[in-house]
Amino acid sequence: xxxxxxxxxxxxxxxxxxxxxxxxxxxxxxxxxxxxxxxxxxxxxxxxxxxxxxxxxxxxxxxxxxxxxxxxxxxxxxxxxxxxxxxxxxxxxxxxxxxxxxxxxxxxxxxxxxxxxxxxxxxxxxxxxxxxxxxxxxxxxxxxxxxxxxxxxxxxxxxxxxxxxxxxxxxxxxxxxxxxxxxxxxxxxxxxxxxxxxxxxxxxxxxxxxxxxxxxxxxxxxxxxxxxxxxxxxxxxxxxxxxxxxxxxxxxxxxxxxxxxxxxxxxxxxxxxxxxxxxxxxxxxxxxxxxxxxxxxxxxxxxxxxxxxxxxxxxxxxxxxxxxxxxxxxxxxxxxxxxxxxxxxxxxxxxxxxxxxxxxxxxxxxxxxxxxxxxxxxxxxxxxxxxxxxxxxxxxxxxxxxxxxxxxxxxxxxxxxxxxxxxxxxxxx
Amino acid sequence: xxxxxxxxxxxxxxxxxxxxxxxxxxxxxxxxxxxxxxxxxxxxxxxxxxxxxxxxxxxxxxxxxxxxxxxxxxxxxxxxxxxxxxxxxxxxxxxxxxxxxxxxxxxxxxxxxxxxxxxxxxxxxxxxxxxxxxxxxxxxxxxxxxxxxxxxxxxxxxxxxxxxxxxxxxxxxxxxxxxxxxxxxxxxxxxxxxxxxxxxxxxxxxxxxxxxxxxxxxxxxxxxxxxxxxxxxxxxxxxxxxxxxxxxxxxxxxxxxxxxxxxxxxxxxxxxxxxxxxxxxxxxxxxxxxx
Numbered sequence: 174x175x176x177x178x179x180x181x182x183x184x185x186x187x188x189x190x191x192x193x194x195x196x197x198x199x200x201x202x203x204x205x206x207x208x209x210x211x212x213x214x215x216x217x218x219x220x221x222x223x224x225x226x227x228x229x230x231x232x233x234x235x236x237x238x239x240x241x242x243x244x245x246x247x248x249x250x251x252x253x254x255x256x257x258x259x260x261x262x263x264x265x266x267x268x269x270x271x272x273x274x275x276x277x278x279x280x281x282x283x284x285x286x287x288x289x290x291x292x293x294x295x296x297x298x299x300x301x302x303x304x305x306x307x308x309x310x311x312x313x314x315x316x317x318x319x320x321x322x323x324x325x326x327x328x329x330x331x332x333x334x335x336x337x338x339x340x341x342x343x344x345x346x347x348x349x350x351x352x353x354x355x356x357x358x359x360x361x362x363x364x365x366x367x368x369x370x371x372x373x374x375x376x377x378x379x380x381x382x383x384x385x386x387x388x389x390x391x392x393x394x395x396x397x398x399x400x401x402x403x404x405x406x407x408x409x410x411x412x413x414x415x416x417x418x419x420x421x422x423x424x425x426x427x428x429x430x431x432x433x434x435x436x437x438x439x440x441x442x443x444x445x446x447x448x449x450x451x452x453x454x455x456x457x458x459x460x461x462x463x464x465x466x467x468x469x470x471x472x473x474x475x476x477x478x479x480x481x482x483x484x485x486x487x488x489x490x491x492x493x494x495x496x497x498x499x500x501x502x503x504x505x506x507x508x509x510x511x512x513x514x515x516x517x518x519x520x521x522x523x524x525x526x527x528x529x530x531x532x533x534x535x536x537x538x539x540x541x542x543x544x545x546x547x548x549x550x551x552x553x554x555x556x557x558x559x560x561x562x563x564x565x566x567x568x569x570x571x572x573x574x575x576x577x578x579x580x581x582x583x584x585x586x587x588x589x590x591x592x593x594x595x596x597x598x599x600x601x602x
Numbered sequence: 603x604x605x606x607x608x609x610x611x612x613x614x615x616x617x618x619x620x621x622x623x624x625x626x627x628x629x630x631x632x633x634x635x636x637x638x639x640x641x642x643x644x645x646x647x648x649x650x651x652x653x654x655x656x657x658x659x660x661x662x663x664x665x666x667x668x669x670x671x672x673x674x675x676x677x678x679x680x681x682x683x684x685x686x687x688x689x690x691x692x693x694x695x696x697x698x699x700x701x702x703x704x705x706x707x708x709x710x711x712x713x714x715x716x717x718x719x720x721x722x723x724x725x726x727x728x729x730x731x732x733x734x735x736x737x738x739x740x741x742x743x744x745x746x747x748x749x750x751x752x753x754x755x756x757x758x759x760x761x762x763x764x765x766x767x768x769x770x771x772x773x774x775x776x777x778x779x780x781x782x783x784x785x786x787x788x789x790x791x792x793x794x795x796x797x798x799x800x801x802x803x804x805x806x807x808x809x810x811x812x813x814x815x816x817x818x819x820x821x822x823x824x825x826x827x828x829x830x831x832x833x834x835x836x837x838x839x840x841x842x843x844x845x846x847x848x849x850x851x852x853x854x855x856x857x858x859x860x861x862x863x864x865x866x867x868x869x870x871x872x873x874x875x876x877x878x879x880x881x882x883x884x885x886x887x888x889x890x891x892x893x
Contacts, residue, residue: 249856255646274859278647358730365750365839421729423840424751429728438730567858578841583753 202501204508207240207261209247209491217450217524225515235504255280260496262505266314268305268489269563275494276308282495282502283311287510294510297517297530299550302489305558315513316529317520318490320445321549321556322372323468325452330357330440338469340482342380342408345472346415352440353416361439363430364422364580367573368561372443373412374576375486375560376471377405383478384555390593391563393601397594398587401478406586408474409579423581435462443471445487446546450525453540468542470549481554488558489529521547564597571596632872639866644859656866666867669838669845670874672757676764676846677825677878683765684772684821688814691776692802705777709770716767720834723763724750727835750836753843760844764831768824772817779813780806815886819879826875847871 206226210218219241226237240261242250247265254260260280266272275281288294288303299319306314331338331348334355339345352359364370378387382401389395390402412418419425419433427444434442435451435458442448451458452466470482493512495505517530522537527547534547561569575592578584584592639656641649660666690708694701711719726733727749738746749759783806791801807814829848832838838845838853851871855864 252645252856274644274646280646365837419730421748421751424727424729424748424756424836426724429724433730567860570853570857574839574841577839581751581753581840583841583843 201234201236202504204235204237204263204501204505205240205261206237206263206508207242207247207251208265209242209244211241211243214243218520218526221516221519221523222512225512225519228515229508229511233504233507235501235508237508258498260498262496262499262501263509264494264496265317265491266306266494267491267562268314268316269558270565270569271562272306272314272494273308273565276313280497281313282497282499282506283313284315284495284506284509285312287315287506288312291510291514293514294530297514299529299531301556302529305489305562306492314492314494315509316489316492317513317516317526318447318492319487319527319529319550319556320447320490321485321487321546321553322376322443322445322471323546324360324441324443324471325434325448325466325468326441327434327437327439327465328467329465330437338467339472342472342474346412346417349412349415349417358419358433358439359417360441360443361419361425361430361433362422362443362580363425363427364418364577365424365426365429367576368559369427369430369444370409370422370576370580371560371572372445372486374405374409374579375557376443377408377474378402379484379486379557380471380474380479381405381408381477384481384484384557386478387560388557388563390597391560391568393597397597398590403586403590406579406589410582410586413580413582418580423577423583437462437465446527447490449527449542449546453542454525468546483549483553484555485553485557486559487556488562490526492529565600568593568596568600632869635865635872636869637865638862639869641862641865643862645855645861646859649862652862656863657870659863660866660870665842665845666847666850666870668842669847669850672844673826673828673846673848673874675757676761676828677822679761680765680768680821680825681818683769684814684817687769687772688776688807690769691773691780692806694773695777695780695806696798705773708773711767712770714767716830717834719763719767720831723831724835727759750844751840753840756836756840756844760831760835763835764828767831772821775813775817776810779810783809818886819882822878822882823875826878827871847874 208222209215210222212219222239226239229235230237251260251264251266255275255278258280266275266281272281288298298316302316302319303312306312306316326338330336330352334351334357336348336351337344339348349359362369362373375387378401381404382399386395386399386401390397390399419430419439422430431442431444431448433439452463470485473480473482493509495502495509499505513530517528517532520526520528521532521539521543525543527543527550532547534544539547561572564572571592575584575589579586579589638649640651640653642652642656643649694705714722725731729735729746729748729751732749734749735746747755750756752759787805787809788801791805796804827848828846829852832844832846832849833852836844838849847867848871851864851867854860854867
């Protein structure tokens with residue numbers, strides 16, 4: 174008797190787990206979509222996605238189920254799902270070094286057919302951005318965000334000390350000296366996290382060694398101990414010695430450092446356009462502060478190879494992927510195409526996020542800073558993707574540690590490049 | 603009843619559920635970790651068997667031994683702080699005014715999540731705006747140390763919130779143990795003219811020696827595998843100055859996608875903890891004092 178009960182229990186358990194969740198009770202296909210914009214912390218993005226999903230479901234016979242996590246939790250969960258081969262039908266990914274292991278593990282479907290098959294999408298992406306999601310010539314992610322970095326500054330502080338926006342590096346150093354002499358923190362940076370500090374290093378490398386030097390190093394075409402790169406690291410430490418950065422920056426996270434700028438204790442903050450809402454549209458920041466903020470492009474370096482001030486450090490943000498084993502691949506791909514298009518139309522006005530697709534500013538009502546920046550993007554000569562995004566996870570991690578050490582003066586510029594070179598050499602063997 | 607309890611099959615049946623739980627949640631994962639340590643695996647793709655390569659590299663890895671040293675320093679410091687806890691508990695266990703209230707206060711850090719404690723202390727340690735440095739500047743210190751940014755003192759700076767976090771735990775246990783010391787002994791000693799200090803040192807402490815021994819083991823092993831505040835406050839930085847074994851394991855596995863090596867580190871951590879426990883047992887093997 175008990176044996177019969179046990180067996181029937183087991184059978185019931187088995188059947189319920191094997192019934193796939195492809196069709197909901199009313200026969201519609203279900204697409205599982207996992208993204209990283211929770212309603213609380215990324216309200217604007219969350220609302221745009223919700224609206225697009227509602228629109229799409231009205232016109233198509235599918236149900237889209239979302240699972241939402243914040244970016245850090247999302248990263249962890251994605252790794253776990255990947256290792257148990259349970260990726261959602263549609264998900265988000267970062268570019269280059271992040272997406273590579275997933276492609277090599279055969280987990281993602283190529284998405285070139287979505288772009289090639291849609292007239293609206295074919296030339297919509299800003300050149301170079303989609304390519305960051307390609308491995309061996311095939312695209313595995315469609316980017317949704319693009320960011321470039323500028324030095325944002327407090328116009329009121331500059332006016333107080335009669336400072337002009339610096340166009341060259343020696344002019345910049347004069348600005349730093351004046352501010353430091355007057356007890357104002359010239360620039361704030363969250364060197365604990367490594368990557369905010371990397372912006373400074375990358376720009377100096379670009380201006381001294383030319384726009385392709387760091388990418389060449391990662392791809393193995395150039396050496397990390399190139400004199401230009403060593404000079405860039407030296408100039409970073411010179412700035413630290415001059416008092417160019419907030420004290421103890423190597424213990425500050427990006428958020429901690431940001432506080433100094435938002436509290437007007439620091440005059441400058443080199444960060445990317447994801448911060449724009451705080452300087453333009455965000456209702457959480459006082460308007461009088463927002464009115465004081467301007468930006469300038471990173472100055473050129475006298476005698477450096479990188480002569481274009483329109484060469485930026487930046488990169489794509491998240492992009493969409495479709496899982497290779499998805500049982501609703503066709504429907505998922507169709508939705509992805511739709512989402513990218515509609516996102517491009519709404520993201521700037523509704524969320525203050527710059528999409529990776531070209532934006533027609535004539536039709537939109539935007540804050541002036543956005544219009545200027547979108548114009549800059551159109552005139553950009555180059556966008557070098559962040560060092561830690563282009564390189565493998567191991568090199569990225571080392572880069573973060575070394576950047577923290579460089580700002581904390583715990584490593585010399587020569588050591589800095591040497592350790593990079595050794596790690597890169599290990600991988601390129 | 604006796605026949606039931608002495609029946610070997612029945613005894614096994616009673617132990618079985620807990621045994622299965624421990625096997626599944628502790629012993630099998632330990633073996634699996636050691637097994638993964640034999641692989642080269644990025645967490646997503648296929649695993650590649652590379653034998654003892656990870657373990658050999660671990661033995662030669664200066665970063666690992668540095669992190670082990672930091673863990674050990676943490677263990678030593680925690681053990682020393684046990685003395686402080688013991689003294690506090692002795693004071694609290696005696697009938698001073700406000701002992702009840704103080705006990706509850708000491709427990710509060712235990713109720714906070716490590717992340718919340720981390721955020722709190724990060725703000726306190728902030729080099730320019732933090733409470734600590736503002737205070738030091740106020741009393742005239744010109745250039746107060748940069749705490750978490752200074753690789754020479756970051757580990758010592760971290761000891762403070764870590765000790766603060768677990769104070770309540772140890773105090774409560776010492777207090778409970780002290781309360782178990784029979785009142786008659788204390789009274790007899792008082793009649794004989796013993797001072798409170800002598801009572802504490804010669805009577806109370808020896809009688810709770812067993813508990814102290816267990817606390818030492820807990821403190822050291824807990825410190826060896828400690829992770830929380832190190833990760834939240836410094837992430838092991840600057841440049842490995844505050845790295846401990848657990849944070850090193852996390853970085854290797856989850857940030858560098860090096861799960862094989864990370865597992866080897868985890869297994870190494872286990873071995874070190876086992877060795878430490880065995881050593882401490884040997885050193886502290888004083889006979890329990892009976893009354």
